[in-house]
Amino acid sequence: MDIKQYLKIRRSRVDAALHKYMLAEQGSLAVHIKAMGYSLYAGGKRVRPILCLAAAEAVHDNADSLPEAIMVAACALECIHAYSLIHDDLPAMDDDQLRRGKPTNHMVFGEAGAILAGDGLLTFAFELLSTPGRHTPSAEERLRIISIISKAAGPVGMVGGQFLDLENEGKDVEFATLRDIHSRKTGALITASIQAGAILGNGSAEQYDALSTYGERVGLAFQIVDDLLNVEGTREQLGKAAGSDAARRKATYPALFGVEETRKKAKTAVHEAVAALDEFDDRAAPLRELAKYIFTRKR
Amino acid sequence: MDIKQYLKIRRSRVDAALHKYMLAEQGSLAVHIKAMGYSLYAGGKRVRPILCLAAAEAVHDNADSLPEAIMVAACALECIHAYSLIHDDLPAMDDDQLRRGKPTNHMVFGEAGAILAGDGLLTFAFELLSTPGRHTPSAEERLRIISIISKAAGPVGMVGGQFLDLENEGKDVEFATLRDIHSRKTGALITASIQAGAILGNGSAEQYDALSTYGERVGLAFQIVDDLLNVEGTREQLGKAAGSDAARRKATYPALFGVEETRKKAKTAVHEAVAALDEFDDRAAPLRELAKYIFTRKR
Numbered sequence: 056m057d058i059k060q061y062l063k064i065r066r067s068r069v070d071a072a073l074h075k076y077m078l079a080e081q082g083s084l085a086v087h088i089k090a091m092g093y094s095l096y097a098g099g100k101r102v103r104p105i106l107c108l109a110a111a112e113a114v115h116d117n118a119d120s121l122p123e124a125i126m127v128a129a130c131a132l133e134c135i136h137a138y139s140l141i142h143d144d145l146p147a148m149d150d151d152q153l154r155r156g157k158p159t160n161h162m163v164f165g166e167a168g169a170i171l172a173g174d175g176l177l178t179f180a181f182e183l184l185s186t187p188g189r190h191t192p193s194a195e196e197r198l199r200i201i202s203i204i205s206k207a208a209g210p211v212g213m214v215g216g217q218f219l220d221l222e223n224e225g226k227d228v229e230f231a232t233l234r235d236i237h238s239r240k241t242g243a244l245i246t247a248s249i250q251a252g253a254i255l256g257n258g259s260a261e262q263y264d265a266l267s268t269y270g271e272r273v274g275l276a277f278q279i280v281d282d283l284l285n286v287e288g289t290r291e292q293l294g295k296a297a298g299s300d301a302a303r304r305k306a307t308y309p310a311l312f313g314v315e316e317t318r319k320k321a322k323t324a325v326h327e328a329v330a331a332l333d334e335f336d337d338r339a340a341p342l343r344e345l346a347k348y349i350f351t352r353k354r
Numbered sequence: 355m356d357i358k359q360y361l362k363i364r365r366s367r368v369d370a371a372l373h374k375y376m377l378a379e380q381g382s383l384a385v386h387i388k389a390m391g392y393s394l395y396a397g398g399k400r401v402r403p404i405l406c407l408a409a410a411e412a413v414h415d416n417a418d419s420l421p422e423a424i425m426v427a428a429c430a431l432e433c434i435h436a437y438s439l440i441h442d443d444l445p446a447m448d449d450d451q452l453r454r455g456k457p458t459n460h461m462v463f464g465e466a467g468a469i470l471a472g473d474g475l476l477t478f479a480f481e482l483l484s485t486p487g488r489h490t491p492s493a494e495e496r497l498r499i500i501s502i503i504s505k506a507a508g509p510v511g512m513v514g515g516q517f518l519d520l521e522n523e524g525k526d527v528e529f530a531t532l533r534d535i536h537s538r539k540t541g542a543l544i545t546a547s548i549q550a551g552a553i554l555g556n557g558s559a560e561q562y563d564a565l566s567t568y569g570e571r572v573g574l575a576f577q578i579v580d581d582l583l584n585v586e587g588t589r590e591q592l593g594k595a596a597g598s599d600a601a602r603r604k605a606t607y608p609a610l611f612g613v614e615e616t617r618k619k620a621k622t623a624v625h626e627a628v629a630a631l632d633e634f635d636d637r638a639a640p641l642r643e644l645a646k647y648i649f650t651r652k653r
Contacts (some may be wrong), residue, residue, distance in 0.1 A: 075411060078509055078510065081510075083518055083521075083531070083534065084509065084510060084514045084516075086521070087513075087514055087518075090511060090565075091509065092515040105480075105483035124601045142470075142473060143465075143468055145469065147464070147465030147466045147469060148466050148469065157572040165446070166446030167444075167446045167447050167520050168517070170441055170444065170446060170447065171441075171513050171516060171517050171520075173382060173473075174441060174472075174473075174476065174513045175513045175514070175517075176509075177473065177476060177477065177510060178504055178507050178508035178509065179431065179475065179508050179509055180447050180511060181500060181508075182501065182504040182505050182508055184500075184506075185385070185497050185498075185500035185501040185504055186501050187497070187498070187501060193493070194492070194493035194494045194496075194497050195493045197493075197497055198484050198486070198493050198496055198497060199484075199486070200499075201483075201484035201500060202484040202485050202486060204479065205477055205478070205480040205481040205484060206481050206485075208378055209474060209478050209480075209481055210383065210386060210387060210390060210474035210475075210477065210478055211377065211380075211383060213536065214470050214473045214474045214475070215383045215386055215479060217470060218382070218383065218385075218386040218467070218470050219382055219386075221466050221470075222382075231383070235382065247422070272519035345464070
């Protein structure tokens with residue numbers, strides 16, 4: 056299969072769905088909603104939504120007619136991801152001025168505007184996940200997904216990971232701490248994305264467990280490659296300042312293990328992710344290719 | 355009935371429940387969880403949780419054995435309220451240094467810590483609302499509550515209200531704008547609190563509608579009185595800087611109508627709130643007294 060083509064198609068479907076489900080710019084709130092859209096439509100890779108969709112495809116009887124609720128959940132996951140980037144970029148946090156080749160949200164809408172755009176996107180994600188109508192899954196399944204996603208995005212998940220990341224800046228961290236930061240900050244929401252797809256695609260308990268393992272490994276690979284790109288990538292490739300982790304003395308894999316060993320670790324994680332899908336048939340081909348693609352990506 | 359005694363008892367029940375359901379301070383995340391607790395346990399009035407409980411009591415068959423889910427929802431509402439105060443107080447927003455007589459969250463935990471404490475509380479609220487177990491209401495009812503609360507707290511509700519509030523600082527605003535800001539910033543979540551109680555207390559559709567009207571009117575009264583207190587209260591009574599609205603030229607009722615006319619408007623809103631409960635029996639006595647109490651409160 057052509058993974059690049061697959062990603063391109065999925066990305067455009069996700070982009071179209073985001074426009075469909077997001078709030079329309081309206082009256083006095085137009086600027087606020089524009090601020091949310093500025094980051095949401097900034098041309099991200101849509102990793103989380105695509106993983107959610109691919110996980111559903113891997114277990115669903117008919118990949119051509121997935122329930123609409125899967126795309127809604129995929130959009131909610133992207134809203135949460137977009138919010139996390141807006142808040143991470145704030146002056147009080149990572150103080151980044153460039154993201155995906157564009158000025159960061161607070162550079163355009165001011166700090167207050169960016170904080171509120173993030174708050175709005177996070178809250179809107181739960182509106183998407185809970186709003187009645189258009190959903191075939193049972194209320195129990197939808198509640199379960201809200202539970203999984205809120206936990207993954209919350210104080211012991213993504214938010215906690217960002218807290219630990221900031222707290223350990225400039226410190227010599229041990230491997231256990233680095234792994235803890237990564238698994239919370241990036242791994243948790245990626246795993247939740249895949250779990251949401253598994254549940255909404257009507258996967259079995261065994262498939263759910265295997266996909267959870269896949270998600271953990273892929274999440275790890277993704278973060279390790281992110282660390283590598285920050286060392287090796289150029290500003291043009293990344294769409295943001297390169298080498299910024301080192302400048303801030305952030306805990307990263309390359310800082311701890313060097314580039315070669317880090318590359319090996321990423322490779323191992325990808326292998327383990329693919330191995331978790333041993334019992335799956337061809338419907339899991341996109342997930343397998345996605346794991347490998349993560350290793351070769353340039354941004 | 356003795357409303358002060360009622361409030362005291364409900365407040366201590368809510369406080370106990372918050373401690374029970376909140377995350378325990380743990381390992382590397384201890385400071386993050388402490389930052390959330392710092393604002394959550396800061397001795398708020400617990401208006402939203404108490405309104406949620408009182409609405410459930412007004413419609414439930416047995417007020418002495420309310421489903422535990424009502425207290426869980428009440429705690430989630432307080433988490434959302436606490437997050438909104440933390441973010442509103444940030445230097446980029448209202449830049450407040452004092453809240454409930456204590457230094458604001460960012461004065462203690464830094465800006466990044468406060469932003470993340472808010473993000474954590476908001477996300478945790480949805481974890482509380484969705485986590486399985488301990489809940490007797492149906493999944494459908496719980497989803498409906500998540501939908502109502504996320505909408506009320508989100509971009510067209512509370513977050514949007516804060517956006518409009520900041521955007522109109524220092525401007526001469528019309529009454530329509532002022533009302534729009536208030537209804538989004540304060541009214542929406544107060545109404546949602548009462549609606550959640552009505553649903554979880556098994557109220558009828560008619561009771562739900564009447565309680566929604568009550569909520570809108572009480573929310574309005576609450577905000578008008580807040581405006582009045584900001585003009586008339588002392589720093590000691592408020593636990594925060596008095597006169598700060600005027601100093602920032604914020605849109606307020608007293609600025610637009612003067613103190614006397616504003617007082618009349620608050621009284622009217624209270625009367626309308628109580629009138630909405632005409633068809634209710636004595637179980638609605640706390641709601642009636644609460645509406646009147648709002649008018650006499652000093653902080």
